[in-house]
Amino acid sequence: MTETTTTLIATHSGTFHADDVFGVGILMGVFPSHRLIRTRKQELIDTADFVVDVGGVWDAAKGRFDHHQRGFDGARPATEVEGALVPGVGYASAGLVWSAFGTAYVQAWCKGQGHALDEAAVAEVVRSIDHSLVQYLDIVDTGQGDVSPGIFGLSSLIAQLNTHWLEEKGLDHAAKAQLLETRFREAIAITRKFLDHVISKKVAQLRAMDTVRQAPRLLGGRVLHLQEGGMPWTHVVLNEMPEVMFVIYPDSDGDQYQIKTVPVEAGSFTARMDLPKSWAGLRDGELAAVNGVLDSVFCHLNLFIGGARSFEGAVKMAELALADVAAA
Structure with a gap:
């Protein structure tokens, strides 16, 4: 035909x-x-x-x-x-x-x-x-x-x-x-x-x-920094980056950077590492008073995602989360 x-x-x-x-x-x-x-x-x-x-x-x-x-x-x-x-x-x-x-x-x-x-x-x-x-x-x-x-x-x-x-x-x-x-x-x-x-x-x-594979890794390779929000990263991180605990990327609205935990497997609500329990459900000033990151925006009650106004703030939150687990 x-x-x-x-x-x-x-x-x-x-x-x-x-x-x-x-x-x-x-x-x-x-x-x-x-x-x-x-x-x-x-x-x-x-x-x-x-x-x-x-x-x-x-x-x-x-x-x-x-x-x-x-x-x-x-x-x-x-x-x-x-x-x-x-x-x-x-x-x-x-x-x-x-x-x-x-x-x-x-x-x-x-x-x-x-x-x-x-x-x-x-x-x-x-x-x-x-x-x-x-x-x-x-x-x-x-x-x-x-x-x-x-x-x-x-x-x-x-x-x-x-x-x-x-x-x-x-x-x-x-x-x-x-x-x-x-x-x-x-x-x-x-x-x-x-x-x-x-x-x-x-x-x-x-x-x-390929973009995810080439993205910068911070804090000893345990944090992945994606420069674009909304990019699908889970498959690559789960299968190729066992050392990555958190992923940082700009929010789609462009007014904050989010820090996301990595699940142990696709579709799971269990993370390789949670955000600190003391942050659960806190926002803005309340969260900043606990973690010391002045531009903190939020931490989800279930500890799988948080955010800060600046990239530096999100990185600091990741650093504190890694230290919290190490100290436990």
Whole structure:
């Protein structure tokens, strides 16, 4: 297919789910010149360039992405956990389309945003999106789990966009079908906007990694100084900087410097080192009276973040926190 060719994408009519919405949305992003049909008529399905969640065939080379047929056993590769092989999550249509066209979608997104990522970086974005999002759409759609971690709640959100009996009351078949298609397209728009934002965050993380690695380290290497606020640093610090206890960076409002503890692992509320207990919940003058840093702004009650008006003040807070632990 050339760029000027109109790509025909088919999926089933009637109630939609997140996996068919997602799969069709990916193909729409990869093939901007497209036409969509929602049908269960095999003679129409057979004319499509790509078929999602209907048709009874899985053959990526032929553009067929269904998972309902007898004998279907498509699944992600097994992984080893504590010496035992754990089967990979089975595919629904979302995962089938992403496995075939995730790379092309990410590349198209990067091109549109002016980001230049090498092949390895694109592959990492595709892997990350599958791990954090797509597999949970598949889990819900195939009944592999009723409650899953991650952001699988997108499945429930998409399901709410289906029409209900009161909306359909008094409508003939054609009007119902048109209303459902309108909702389906709304669901695609929501899903793609969400997906694009997830991709954007992952790309930002990858592009920040070298900046984080090259950032100055203070106080014997135990404090990392980032000159830009909002930069994702957790992955690099957790995996490559075991000696770093605190990270200092300018607040997004530009009126203070924050000092943040480093968690023991991603998502954990337990830190490698807390700020001093005597600072908990104090602000401004009360905090300054306790720690002696005149431009202290705050220390969170749970001791994972604090701030000062100046960079020097934040560094002094880090120095005091390190000394507090050493003296304990």
